[in-house]
Amino acid sequence: MNAMPLWKRVIILAICAWGVVAAAPNLNYTNIERHNDALAAVEAAGGIATAEQQADLDLWPNWLPSNLVNLGLDLRGGAHLLAEVKVEDVYKARMDSLWPEVRDALRDQRDVVGNVRRLPSPEGTLRVAISEAGGVATALQAVRALATPVVSLTGVGQNDIDVSAEGLEIVIQLSQAERAATDDRTIQQSLEIVRRRVDEVGTREPTIQRQGADRILIQVPGIGSAAELKALIGTTAKLTFNPVIGRTSDAGASPGPRNLLLPSMDEAGVYYIVEETPVVTGEELVDAQPAFDQNNRPAVNFRFNPSGARKFGDYTAANIGAPFAIVLDNEVISAPVIQSHIPGGSGIITGSFTVEQSTELAVLLRAGALPAELTFLEERTIGPELGQDSIDAGKTAAIIAMGAVVFFMIACYGMFGTFATIALGINVALIFGALSTIGGTLTLPGIAGIVLTIGMAVDANVLVFERIREELRNAKLPGRAIQLGYEKAMSAIVDANITTFITATVLFAVGSGPVRGFAITLGIGILTSVFTALFVTRVLVEMWIGWRRPKTIIV
Amino acid sequence: MAFRLRLAPENTNINFFAYQWAMLVTSCVMMAASVALWAVMGLNFGIDFQGGTTIRTESNQAVDVGAYRQALTGLDLGDVSITEVFDPTFDADQFVAQVRIAAQDGSEAVTPETIQAVEDALKAVDPSITFPSVESVGPKVSGELIWSAILAVLGASGAILIYIWLRFEWQYAVGAVAALVHDIIITIGVFALFQIKFDLAIVAALLTILGYSINDTVVIFDRLRENLIKYKTMPLRDVMNLSANETLSRTLMTTGTTLIALIAMLIFGGDVIRGFVFAITFGIVIGTYSSVYIAKNLVLMIGLDRTDKPKKGTPDEYANIDA
Numbered sequence: 001m002n003a004m005p006l007w008k009r010v011i012i013l014a015i016c017a018w019g020v021v022a023a024a025p026n027l028n029y030t031n032i033e034r035h036n037d038a039l040a041a042v043e044a045a046g047g048i049a050t051a052e053q054q055a056d057l058d059l060w061p062n063w064l065p066s067n068l069v070n071l072g073l074d075l076r077g078g079a080h081l082l083a084e085v086k087v088e089d090v091y092k093a094r095m096d097s098l099w100p101e102v103r104d105a106l107r108d109q110r111d112v113v114g115n116v117r118r119l120p121s122p123e124g125t126l127r128v129a130i131s132e133a134g135g136v137a138t139a140l141q142a143v144r145a146l147a148t149p150v151v152s153l154t155g156v157g158q159n160d161i162d163v164s165a166e167g168l169e170i171v172i173q174l175s176q177a178e179r180a181a182t183d184d185r186t187i188q189q190s191l192e193i194v195r196r197r198v199d200e201v202g203t204r205e206p207t208i209q210r211q212g213a214d215r216i217l218i219q220v221p222g223i224g225s226a227a228e229l230k231a232l233i234g235t236t237a238k239l240t241f242n243p244v245i246g247r248t249s250d251a252g253a254s255p256g257p258r259n260l261l262l263p264s265m266d267e268a269g270v271y272y273i274v275e276e277t278p279v280v281t282g283e284e285l286v287d288a289q290p291a292f293d294q295n296n297r298p299a300v301n302f303r304f305n306p307s308g309a310r311k312f313g314d315y316t317a318a319n320i321g322a323p324f325a326i327v328l329d330n331e332v333i334s335a336p337v338i339q340s341h342i343p344g345g346s347g348i349i350t351g352s353f354t355v356e357q358s359t360e361l362a363v364l365l366r367a368g369a370l371p372a373e374l375t376f377l378e379e380r381t382i383g384p385e386l387g388q389d390s391i392d393a394g395k396t397a398a399i400i401a402m403g404a405v406v407f408f409m410i411a412c413y414g415m416f417g418t419f420a421t422i423a424l425g426i427n428v429a430l431i432f433g434a435l436s437t438i439g440g441t442l443t444l445p446g447i448a449g450i451v452l453t454i455g456m457a458v459d460a461n462v463l464v465f466e467r468i469r470e471e472l473r474n475a476k477l478p479g480r481a482i483q484l485g486y487e488k489a490m491s492a493i494v495d496a497n498i499t500t501f502i503t504a505t506v507l508f509a510v511g512s513g514p515v516r517g518f519a520i521t522l523g524i525g526i527l528t529s530v531f532t533a534l535f536v537t538r539v540l541v542e543m544w545i546g547w548r549r550p551k552t553i554i555v
Numbered sequence: 556m557a558f559r560l561r562l563a564p565e566n567t568n569i570n571f572f573a574y575q576w577a578m579l580v581t582s583c584v585m586m587a588a589s590v591a592l593w594a595v596m597g598l599n600f601g602i603d604f605q606g607g608t609t610i611r612t613e614s615n616q617a618v619d620v621g622a623y624r625q626a627l628t629g630l631d632l633g634d635v636s637i638t639e640v641f642d643p644t645f646d647a648d649q650f651v652a653q654v655r656i657a658a659q660d661g662s663e664a665v666t667p668e669t670i671q672a673v674e675d676a677l678k679a680v681d682p683s684i685t686f687p688s689v690e691s692v693g694p695k696v697s698g699e700l701i702w703s704a705i706l707a708v709l710g711a712s713g714a715i716l717i718y719i720w721l722r723f724e725w726q727y728a729v730g731a732v733a734a735l736v737h738d739i740i741i742t743i744g745v746f747a748l749f750q751i752k753f754d755l756a757i758v759a760a761l762l763t764i765l766g767y768s769i770n771d772t773v774v775i776f777d778r779l780r781e782n783l784i785k786y787k788t789m790p791l792r793d794v795m796n797l798s799a800n801e802t803l804s805r806t807l808m809t810t811g812t813t814l815i816a817l818i819a820m821l822i823f824g825g826d827v828i829r830g831f832v833f834a835i836t837f838g839i840v841i842g843t844y845s846s847v848y849i850a851k852n853l854v855l856m857i858g859l860d861r862t863d864k865p866k867k868g869t870p871d872e873y874a875n876i877d878a
Contacts (some may be wrong), residue, residue, distance in 0.1 A: 014719070043828075052829055074827075082696060084695075120872045125583050145717045171609065180628070225691070227667060230667060249692035342839065376667075376691075376693070377692070377693040377695055378691065378692045378693060378696045379667075379689070379690070379691040379692075380688070380689070380690040380691070381688060381690070382687070382688045383685070383686070383687035383688060383690045385687055386611070386613075386687035386688055386827070389644070389825060390825055390827055390828075392644075392824055393644050393824050393825030394820075394824060395823075396644075396823040396824075397819045397820040397823040397824040398819075398820075399821075400819040400823060401815065401817075401819040401820060402816075404812075404815040404816070404818055404819060405812045405815055408560070408811065408812055408815060409812070410806065411559070411560035412559060412560045412561070412562070414559065414560070442832055444827060444828050445756055445759060445828060445831060447824075448820055448824065448828055448831060448832055448835070451816050451817065451819070451820045451824075452763065452813065452816065452817065452835065454816050455812050455813030455814070455815065455816030455817060456767070456809070456812075456813050458808075458809070458812050458813075459770070459805075459809040459813075462805050462809050462812075463805055463807045466802075466804055466805045466808070470801070476589075489782075492774045492777035492778070493778055494775065495722055495773045495776075496770040496771075496773045496774055496777075497767075497770070498718065499715050499718055499719070499766065499769040499770060499773055500766035500769070500770050502711065502714045502718060502766075503711045503714075503715070503762045503763070503766035503769075505763050506707055506710050506711040506714065506762065507706075507707065507711075507759055507762050509710075510703045510704075510706060510707040510710070511707070511755070511759060514756070515755055515756060518756075518763075519759075522763070522766075554559075
């Protein structure tokens with residue numbers, strides 16, 4: 001028979017050896033994981049290890065492979081959140097900030113357009129009334145002069161605002177191109193801020209990624225409850241300092257034009273009337289730290305950037321004795337009276353916080369405000385114990401499945417069954433090796449995928465062995481029968497596995513989370529099982545034939 | 556001669572067409588029954604497809620479903636279902652239940668307050684209770700998930716159709732895909748009959764069945780293609796029988812090993828993925844049946860264009876059975 005050339009054998013055996021080496025670290029999962037975590041922490045700290053970290057580092061030598069399979073949330077436990085960003089929020093903010101500019105532009109043309117007044121309008125549009133009918137054209141021109149071209153690939157040649165006239169009213173809204181560009185920016189910003197907030201909490205390997213047009217997928221392994229995570233991510237954390245006009249206990253009080261009626265955070269039934277336009281906002285903060293006030297109550301220290309500090313300083317200097325409100329997400333944290341001019345740009349927020357709350361607020365202020373509100377569409381929390389139970393159950397099932405299949409194969413095919421068994425072992429090693437190397441995620445359906453692969457992996461072997469049997473029945477010599485067996489079984493094996501691979505690809509494309517994990521293991525399993533069945537068993541069989549040189553073989 | 560376990564005798568000569576009409580009628584009846592069950596009883600959709608919340612509770616005290624229900628009635632949650640979960644892998648003092656709450660009206664998103672209220676109410680009944688998993692899906696997402704699931708099944712079937720068509724001939728592709736549709740409809744029928752939870756993982760299982768069933772079918776088709784070249788004058792029906800007989804040993808072997816692995820998973824894999832594994836296990840049995848009896852028989856009914864053989868589809872082709 002035509003044996004495989006030596007170089008082919010060497011490559012095949014080398015791949016097998018690589019699989020075993022790459023999969024091996026997973027046998028010592030806990031220790032290596034601690035080693036890897038410590039290594040990352042030490043690198044982040046600039047190479048200085050604490051005694052504890054050093055102990056973890058010593059659990060596994062650095063020069064050995066240490067790539068591990070990622071465990072999915074359903075196995076490790078953790079929280080999975082799918083949030084939708086309300087991109088429309090930003091349109092409103094944009095229109096509100098455009099109003100002063102429009103007002104100033106029209107005031108410059110006062111003799112032509114007459115009085116200028118902002119009218120109530122749906123969110124995302126700005127409606128301005130002028131009093132002189134002859135001034136509409138001039139007003140349109142003045143407002144259009146405020147527009148700037150959109151900088152984006154699809155919006156070339158378009159301006160950021162659409163301006164039109166309805167009688168004496170000028171209607172301004174964001175153009176289609178600007179909306180698309182704004183949406184994109186909003187999502188990017190939200191992603192960044194969510195990432196910063198999650199990083200501040202210091203959980204390991206969170207996944208934060210954009211999904212579709214306006215969604216963010218957040219997966220944080222290893223935390224027991226999604227509530228805490230949601231509190232952290234879902235808070236907009238928009239901090240503003242607004243002048244206070246009055247205080248009331250009437251929830252239905254009319255705040256007057258351009259003013260807001262906001263509830264107090266601590267005192268039930270107390271409302272503040274504040275000016276809508278803030279003196280300074282949280283965007284101008286450079287730092288926030290949890291602290292204690294002079295009465296030793298938890299508080300948050302903050303510091304403004306130079307422009308924020310100037311605005312804050314000017315305002316406090318001019319309004320000594322007047323109250324101003326510290327507003328977080330439309331609730332008044334506190335409304336202290338300005339005692340003196342505060343020039344340095346730093347201050348302290350007090351309220352009835354617990355230490356946890358003040359720490360959380362500091363984190364939120366440091367990370368910055370979300371540009372738009374997040375709503376949660378999907379939420380899954382899996383406790384670590386349930387995950388461990390699933391791992392154990394999966395392990396038991398895999399071992400039993402393996403044992404049964406091995407018994408079955410050896411009973412049916414004798415020596416050839418043994419080769420198939422060795423190939424099966426290598427197959428499982430290759431799956432884990434490949435998963436570890438590409439950083440694939442193992443999920444519970446993924447374990448089922450491996451168990452299924454264990455069952456199906458022998459299929460290709462069975463095809464070959466049955467074929468060899470047939471060829472032997474046609475009175476072929478052992479070497480020739482084996483060669484023909486492999487050659488003739490090839491097309492069936494390839495066709496059958498390509499179709500299965502197609503379904504794995506479709507699963508990967510449309511699935512998410514655990515289902516995608518299943519698609520990955522199934523896909524890798526198909527590749528490795530074809531490889532082991534066509535090449536590994538063949539090398540083993542040929543080596544055996546070359547060694548024993550049997551006159552007849554029984555398959 | 557060394558001992559060998561044989562699942563099929565060495566040389567079988569089973570006439571797989573002997574009961575072809577009975578088989579065809581049986582399959583059609585099963586498919587019709589599945590569709591009827593599906594229409595009448597409906598599927599027990601999981602939250603992936605219907606929206607809502609499932610909470611898994613675990614306690615070291617026995618589950619009192621009545622008390623749980625009592626505790627939750629005050630919360631005005633609409634449709635609540637509570638089922639106790641049993642599993643051989645549980646410890647003696649491990650009691651697990653599954654609480655399912657329908658999507659709350661008028662909310663697109665998940666309401667954390669509702670979940671908190673449910674957890675508090677259950678804690679009042681049983682202080683030792685814990686919640687190992689809480690999953691909530693808003694109606695907006697679940698609507699999209701249904702579509703992506705349907706697209707997945709259609710997309711995979713379409714891709715397989717095209718591949719088989721390219722590799723074989725269109726008749727094979729029709730036969731193979733008809734067998735796939737058969738497998739999937741009947742599996743869904745079983746889910747309707749037993750009201751097993753139907754969620755995203757089950758769709759993954761359906762796709763796996765698709766892959767496995769096609770695998771089986773392709774092996775027989777491949778042999779058929781080979782034999783058609785070898786035995787140019789043999790009637791199509793006989794070539795098919797020969798091909799099915801020649802591959803029978805392999806079909807049983809592969810189904811056998813795969814079933815062994817899956818049954819191990821079914822028994823020892825835990826309750827979380829039991830539905831998933833059950834779907835695959837059932838689908839593999841039905842998939843093996845359909846590749847032997849449905850796919851090939853349909854190809855025979857459509858007829859193949861054996862261009863080398865001028866006399867094709869003569870009446871004696873059906874009379875010439877020497878089995």
